[in-house]
Amino acid sequence: xxxxxxxxxxxxxxxxxxxxxxxxxxxxxxxxxxxxxxxxxxxxxxxxxxxxxxxxxxxxxxxxxxxxxxxxxxxxxxxxxxxxxxxxxxxxxxxxxxxxxxxxxxxxxxxxxxxxxxxxx
Amino acid sequence: xxxxxxxxxxxxxxxxxxxxxxxxxxxxxxxxxxxxxxxxxxxxxxxxxxxxxxxxxxxxxxxxxxxxxxxxxxxxxxxxxxxxxxxxxx
Amino acid sequence: xxxxxxxxxxxxxxxxxxxxxxxxxxxxxxxxxxxxxxxxxxxxxxxxxxxxxxxxxxxxxxxxxxxxxxxxxxxxxxxxxxxxxxxxxxxxxxxxxxxxxxxxxxxxxxxxxxxxxxxxxxxxxxxxxxxxxxxxxxxxxxxxxxxxxxxxxxxxxxxxxxxxxxxxx
Amino acid sequence: xxxxxxxxxxxxxxxxxxxxxxxxxxxxxxxxxxxxxxxxxxxxxxxxxxxxxxxxxxxxxxxxxxxxxxxxxxxxxxxx
Numbered sequence: 118x119x120x121x122x123x124x125x126x127x128x129x130x131x132x133x134x135x136x137x138x139x140x141x142x143x144x145x146x147x148x149x150x151x152x153x154x155x156x157x158x159x160x161x162x163x164x165x166x167x168x169x170x171x172x173x174x175x176x177x178x179x180x181x182x183x184x185x186x187x188x189x190x191x192x193x194x195x196x197x198x199x200x201x202x203x204x205x206x207x208x209x210x211x212x213x214x215x216x217x218x219x220x221x222x223x224x225x226x227x228x229x230x231x232x233x234x235x236x237x238x
Numbered sequence: 239x240x241x242x243x244x245x246x247x248x249x250x251x252x253x254x255x256x257x258x259x260x261x262x263x264x265x266x267x268x269x270x271x272x273x274x275x276x277x278x279x280x281x282x283x284x285x286x287x288x289x290x291x292x293x294x295x296x297x298x299x300x301x302x303x304x305x306x307x308x309x310x311x312x313x314x315x316x317x318x319x320x321x322x323x324x325x326x327x328x
Numbered sequence: 329x330x331x332x333x334x335x336x337x338x339x340x341x342x343x344x345x346x347x348x349x350x351x352x353x354x355x356x357x358x359x360x361x362x363x364x365x366x367x368x369x370x371x372x373x374x375x376x377x378x379x380x381x382x383x384x385x386x387x388x389x390x391x392x393x394x395x396x397x398x399x400x401x402x403x404x405x406x407x408x409x410x411x412x413x414x415x416x417x418x419x420x421x422x423x424x425x426x427x428x429x430x431x432x433x434x435x436x437x438x439x440x441x442x443x444x445x446x447x448x449x450x451x452x453x454x455x456x457x458x459x460x461x462x463x464x465x466x467x468x469x470x471x472x473x474x475x476x477x478x479x480x481x482x483x484x485x486x487x488x489x490x491x492x493x494x495x496x497x
Numbered sequence: 498x499x500x501x502x503x504x505x506x507x508x509x510x511x512x513x514x515x516x517x518x519x520x521x522x523x524x525x526x527x528x529x530x531x532x533x534x535x536x537x538x539x540x541x542x543x544x545x546x547x548x549x550x551x552x553x554x555x556x557x558x559x560x561x562x563x564x565x566x567x568x569x570x571x572x573x574x575x576x577x
Binding site for chain 2: 122125126129132133136137139140141143144149152153156160161163164167168170171174175186189190193194196197198200201204205207208209211212214215216218219220221
């Protein structure tokens with residue numbers, strides 16, 4: 118029990134820390150693309166850890182108490198986590214592409230090879 | 239020691255982070271900045287819903303998080319699609 | 329036919345995963361639940377098998393490829409994910425950035441492979457895929473810390489294309 | 498524990514009010530729509546905290562998905 122709580126607290130601290138870092142990066146960075154870097158990576162990673170805490174908690178209590186409610190909770194958190202990871206990555210592609218095509222240029226860029234490329238569709 | 243509190247405090251902290259990312263929605267100079275803020279709020283709300291579901295110890299609450307993750311993604315894609323089409327029409 | 333059976337099994341498993349509660353089979357499902365799952369996933373499979381397997385390519389159904397995918401997910405991808413987050417954390421705290429958009433040509437053919445590569449690139453160190461040239465599958469990548477202006481593939485995304493060629497090509 | 502939940506209620510309502518003022522106050526139309534989406538997302542979270550998950554699912558579907566799509570359809574139709 119103590120070991121479980123120790124792991125839960127560690128996972129939750131890591132998760133909340135990275136989520137907070139994502140929002141701080143959203144405030145600090147200068148343009149859309151760097152903000153996307155901060156939010157996509159950090160919030161996905163943080164959510165993976167907070168959901169892992171719920172999954173470990175669910176499986177542990179499923180094994181101890183035998184109540185299938187906890188097992189179902191862990192399985193559903195797993196599904197939600199998978200949805201979150203896939204949709205986050207795809208959504209950030211969509212935003213980056215829309216931002217570039219609607220004319221938001223990266224600030225302070227040392228190289229921009231997309232500007233010369235002629236993409237037609 | 240009640241396990242209820244372990245999940246509740248991080249969930250409330252995630253709600254405070256939503257307040258932080260709302261500032262980007264207020265300040266954001268361009269529309270993609272605001273969409274990024276919306277996307278961050280979506281992710282934080284889903285993570286918070288999973289934690290609240292564990293704190294209230296109800297299975298049905300986590301299903302809300304699944305539905306929410308899949309539906310909020312549609313709105314992000316829709317705005318991105320609209321931005322692309324708008325510049326192509328001009 | 330293979331496509332129909334596969335989409336039936338996939339929707340059946342998805343239904344069982346989402347509908348798990350108390351019951352006599354493994355303590356998770358009741359018998360009426362299984363019957364309902366059969367009927368509903370039969371309907372779903374009739375509709376979706378035409379959409380899922382439009383090109384009549386069944387390469388991705390090989391279980392060996394799924395095993396490789398799991399190993400990839402647990403091994404190199406997880407390591408790269410952790411590295412990416414420590415890197416971004418460092419950049420958020422110090423504010424040192426050196427961004428730019430570069431082009432790489434991974435020479436992947438199929439759509440599934442290029443999707444997997446783009447998603448992996450977005451979630452790993454300092455890179456974010458912005459756009460794609462659909463004629464020859466070149467990716468345009470926003471790189472937060474440009475070290476050389478004409479990068480090789482290894483500089484940007486490590487050995488991901490090798491793994492992905494093994495999984496999806 | 499009830500303190501924390503009360504605090505969460507207050508925080509969500511404050512964010513909702515700020516976002517609602519933004520939705521009214523923006524001069525351009527698309528930022529207004531985005532702020533409105535934030536309002537309905539947080540309304541769904543508020544229903545969730547009030548122990549009404551069914552209402553929260555409905556609100557997530559209608560508020561986040563459908564209203565957004567209808568508004569953007571309307572904007573597209575008017576600009577041409």
